[in-house]
Amino acid sequence: MSTINTRYLGLELSSPIIAGSSNFTSKVESIIEAEAAGAGAVVLKSLFEEQIVSQAHSMSTRESYPEADDYLQYYTRTNSVDAYLDLVAGARRSVKIPVIASINCFSPRGWMDFAAEIEKAGASALEVNIFFIPTDKHLSSNDSEKVYFRIIDDLRKKLKIPVSVKIGLRFSNLLNFVWQMKNHGADGIVMFNRFYEPDFDINNLTIHPASVLSATVEQRYVLRWIGMVSGQDIKMDISASTGVYSGEDAIKYLLAGATTVQVCSALYKRGFTVITEINEALHKWMTAKEFKSISDFRGRLNYRNVENPSLFERSQFMKHYSSYI
Template identity: 50%
Template sequence: MAELKTKYMGLELRSPIIAASCGLTSDVEKMVEMEEAGVGAVVLKSIFEEQINQETSGVFNAGYGMSDGYPEAEDYIKAYIRSNTIQKYVELVRNAKSRLSIPVIASVNCFSGGEWVSFARQLQDAGADALELNVFILPVNEFTESAEVENVYFEIMKSIKEQVKIPVAIKISHYFTNLSAFVDKMKAYGANATTIFNRFYEPDININSLTMGAASVFSTATELRTTLRWTGILAGKDKNLEISASTGVHSGEAVVKLLLAGATTVQLCSVLYEKGISVIGEMNTFIKTWMESKAFESIDDFRGMLSYSSIDNPDLYERAQFMKYFSNKSN
């Protein structure tokens, strides 16, 4: 009988399917429902570094500041609001841990390695089984070298690892000059796993109202291609690299493809909104049925079977194959 159990960052998971950080994972009742549906772990909705910083100054921006002659009072109020914002998230971790038996992974969306990283220790003390850092830095200064941008990521990881003992994953985009080298260095700085890829708000233009806005926040099944390519390449380059594949995962078939490419786990987000939490059970059933049809007893029996280094023609993962594909079609 096919067994879906697997390990991720040293954590025991009953399924390779993880609920990604999203609005649904800020609701403990929804997460209980996910556990009942068979999810392997949950990543809590991210608390934003910007949120921690901005909420402390929001009161003053609204005209309630006391900076005119009372700098100590302003510092006190800022510290209080900051502490309250953090405490709410810590309570989410505690509540989730008290209700769930599956691993609970806290999430922080960050863009710098400042003093706020001490917050990570509070998450650990609250019972978080692991931490996922969701980092995306958009360099818009033409004088900033790529190495400077990458060093910010390394500094964040280094700072966090100095604060906690629980495993830490880094969630990144694919916008790097040499993604393989970057991920390898991130692992050297202490990352226990890499989540590919984070999904962020992207701009759109309304040509009727002549205004800027946000594009759809949900992924589509076609976006799996980028995730699949880089999962296969990265897993093939380093068989000990733990990858949590995310973005474009809308079916059990997509989960199987990513596991074959070398993913350790697979994260769901958009499909949970579009099809409901019950889709987790449907995907688990698909994986089991597929495994039994191929006589695979465990995930490890086939994980990475079709990674970059495991196939006869690794060029299939590279862009050059695009032209070869069409030249073959013409024959």
């Protein structure tokens, strides 16, 4: 009999499949549903740095009565922030699976105390989704990466719970970057945040966001990079995120070396039953392959373990481009 238990960020999970951060994890009732469907953990909907720090401030810059502004600031802050702490505490009371809180940020300023409040409210871990688009040509990649390290350093000083970092996929040398994040104290990495890239409307000459939900084909980049990172000697848990709709998709990420696999767009298309189906497919596949536990095959196809690691590299590009007719 195979078991799909796993450890992620030092937490015991009954399954490597996690309900990823989205509106599906923004209410206690749906978190209860996620657990019933077999999710190993949930990542709560993110609270944005702007919500914690700037939103109230920017609203108060409008010309109006100062007393009203004070009220507005207080209202915005207490509502979004307190509602989030209530969500953490409510989820903690209602389910046994780990509840991972999430903050979406771009700087370490002004929200660190709130991270400590999240810990106090009972979060099992914190996932920080660090998302900023460099728009200044004078900002070097080094300086840009330092922002991530500063956030991790400050969180490490504030928190005892594990911290994972959700990142985008474009860095000059992702392997070095991940290794440095580990040295700064990150316990895990979520690969990857999916940006809503702008698309152009050539008739109206306007820009609009491209599809909000992912497609399975988007897995390709992620598979490569999980395979590359997990093939290094960086002892950091990897959570895969992007394009998981089936057991096969999840198995591929585990073979690449992911510790856990997050599901989000599939929840919007199929609801929480998709998690039950993925768990069943995983069990079935492991039984057919005679794998007793996930560690029997995790990382089997990563950069270090695969027979021909050049499949991850430049030579494949040369080979296929020159032979394709």
